[in-house]
Amino acid sequence: MHAKIYEIKSKLTEFVKYDIPLLQFPIVLLLAAQIAFLYRTKKILRAIELASKVHRSGWWGSEKIILKIVQNTLFKGKNTIENRELFIEQLVDSLEPKPNTKKFFADPQLLFDGVCLFLKRYNKGQKGVLLIKYSYYFPLLFKFYDMNALSEHYHIVLEPSWAGTCEPGILAYATLNAPVFVMAYEARDTKFLNDIETNLKPVPLSSNWWVDHRNFKPAMGCKKDIDIIVISSWTYFKRHYRIFDALRQLKQSHPHLKVALVGYNVEMTLDDIKALASYYNVDDLLEYHEKIPPTEVGALLKRSKINLLWSRFEGLNRSIIEGMFSDVPCIIRKGFNYGMKYPYINDKTGIWSEEKALASNIKSMLENYQKYAPRDYVMQHHTCFIATQILTDTINAFCTNESESVDKLAVKVNLLDCMTYFDASQSDNFKSDIENTRCMRLPT
Known part of the structure; x- marks a missing residue:
């Protein structure tokens, strides 16, 4: 990748996509x-x-x-x-086998190991709850299972990977006879689901509600020796080049700035990111951490003063909330996604920044990061336990009889590429549900 060509191409693409x-x-x-x-x-x-x-x-x-x-x-x-x-x-x-799906074609039951998670058992006619995560897996269920039969036994909950609920994998579930619950935190996505007037019911949640806060804790005396942490995959929409441009400006007044980049290969490689950093003359400010486990991410967050997200459009970013549980305030680009002002970005947790003001806002937050208290806010307003109650209440609002109502759901948490139970022992409770799905398999 030639850095100069990449820069021109990226700026032109953004201009056409967003700015005309x-x-x-x-x-x-x-x-x-x-x-x-x-x-x-x-x-x-x-x-x-x-x-x-x-x-x-x-x-x-x-x-x-x-x-x-x-x-x-x-x-x-x-x-x-x-x-x-x-x-x-x-x-x-x-649907054809791809690198991330071929194992499911070989054995569809593997979907129930981190992609599909039961939150409530089906028991004697009492509906259970099945949550399906990752947008690119939503259609696979229709290839392998009788989805009307599955929706008769379970309330189905979809957790999309990114903003935008008008997509084939979600609309497929509008062909089912029972209500299907779709996490839609963006106001625009909620409006779309309401306006099409189908069985798809919006739930005011997103993937960043399901953080395991036990993995992300405040410094508690740990030295804050990382000025900025950027937890973003090596991909174009994360806009590392714009971050490096701001760092180049800051370098004049903060020559010893320390920035930790945490990511993994998607459309770009670590070598591509390093080439960009060299082009912007900020490689001496950076340290790189590729494909590290949550415990190491948590350790880096403890040492950080600012958590920076600079993409213009994606899903509801989980790492921002992970940073808040670590008591690290954030900076997010103003106009992110559809421009909705999320309540969890406030004077206790972080700021929205204009593109041209990023360098000055970083400088200001570095001087004032100790005045923020993001952990207190998210522990009171944005935990996986609160999310579980919101999901429970939303499902019950659409139940028409006692056999459909739900009471206590298992609490789940999201990891980098799967999801699991907050209480690991809960997995034993749903073995019979996983086994029962075999009778709903479609013939191959």
């Missing part, structure tokens, strides 16, 4: 016409996939136009039953 609003509506109209063509030629999955990308963009006009298209295609227009059947058929047919 006058061109957004005409492009949305052109893409809507393409979606209509795909729909007329019965390429329903491709139509929904393109509609998903347009809606996720947040471009002007995308919300209302795509809502209408999705409604007319799958739920309220002509031939919707036929279209839904085609949609599921095309979705299932499109």
